[in-house]
Amino acid sequence: MDRLRRLFCLTLAAWLAAAPARAGESITVASTTSTEQSGLFDHLLPRFTEATGIGVRVVALGTGQALDVGRRGDADVVFVHDQPAEEAFVRDGFGVERFPVMYNDFVVIGPRDDPAGIAGRDVAQAFRKIAAARAPFVSRGDRSGTHAAELRMWREAGLDLGAVRGEWYKEIGQGMGPALNAAAATNAYLLADRGTWLAFKNRQDLKVLVEGDPRLFNQYGVILVNPAKHPHVKARAGQAFIDWLVSPAGQGVIAGYRIGGEPLFVPNAGT
Template identity: 50%
Template sequence: MYKKIRLLFSLCLLWSLAIAVQAAPLRMATTTSTQNSGLLDILLPAFQKQTGIEVHVIAVGTGKALKMGRDGDVDVVMVHAVAAEEKFVAEGFGTDRVQFMYNDFVIVGPNNDPAGIKGVKSVTEAMTKIQGSQSKFISRGDDSGTHKKEKALWKAANIQPDGSWYIEAGQGMGKVLQMASELDGYTLTDRGTWLAYKGKVDMSLLNEGDNQLSNPYGVIAVNPAKHPDTNYADAKKLIDWVSSQAGQELIRDYRLHGEPLFIPLLLK
């Protein structure tokens, strides 16, 4: 009898552990801009309804998201910095990378536009005008995809930003927009977060449209060859789902203020 009880207890324990493992959420590191846009509030419940997989979101900058992937702290990353993504995969930390949507960056700033960048077609010229006028510029300063893009734009303008006019916040996109609004400063933001916040801040969209401002997003599974404990199976399901017709249609149809926040890249 005692042996039967022990066997029954062991079987129940194993069954409970199997359920716990199966129910463990998929860990995804993504950017604050993706989170702030509200898109994940549409995408992830639909994914869970179809697959039963819950996704636990950790919103950080792209640099930190990729580091979490390198360290095996998450199962999948959703980021927007092409060169950093390609390096992550080339070094063997990521696999099954898919670019699945894009939007663009824009420069927003004070309504009175003291640097005079409104209508300027070249983003390089706009950055030069901001620096030349010593107008306040609020930088993410957090190694995010937006911060990486900003640094590339300063480099293209042959400017090393420093001085009291240049403020590194070390914050996510939503908080930086709020800071820029309070300080009457300019900032670089992805269009999605701008649309989500423009009714909450006293600012205007002042520069857009340059090809340098393109902003593609990628989703990458953490390589199980590097981290065998990663939940690769569910990460691959998420990648396949956001790339599917259903996922791409949700991305296409998500709008704020009547405008699309992201454009799907794989919609048939």
């Protein structure tokens, strides 16, 4: 089956290369709230459209929901950050091929006075301290890549979240920006992607308390929705978007997106 899928991908790639997208087309990209709320798309998409003539409509959701949009064929491309879920999406035939695009990292944000004493590098220890102190914690609770990463961190901490959670643990079912606003309003801890944090203005008394743990690595990937499953998918224009993202031009645009001199994402196509 894997051999047949690889053959299909090669055949599709050759077809797409032979029949380039038409200028004036537009595609729908299902992506994450972190790519949108960090401001990356405002920086990136006009440059893609200028280079290719192809417009892009973004549907910004949690990664799990964005992949669901792709499964239904309601997007041409998915651009998300939960590698195991992305690989399953391709393995199950909903996507053609996954390409790494860029990365940043997750950080644990919390009150400046750090009542649970989590400051440091070890994210598992930080989560254990939050649970032990029953300190207010905001979870996105939205099946996003960040939510999936948060659940992994609780497991890394050796904790059964279902057993330890209580009123201190608040699921909001919303994106990264609303989660940061909720944490700022309640002086709570949360896991955030660095890109959205750097773009976030309403910090109040919040600060980065835990960073640098290798377990906080946050990789983004892009996938063309499989036109064999959904024939209406704009495969040529979607592949043109992917090809541009992973090209030196697209990677340079990603690298050039900075706030206060600090890059929000690091391009790493081809890794």
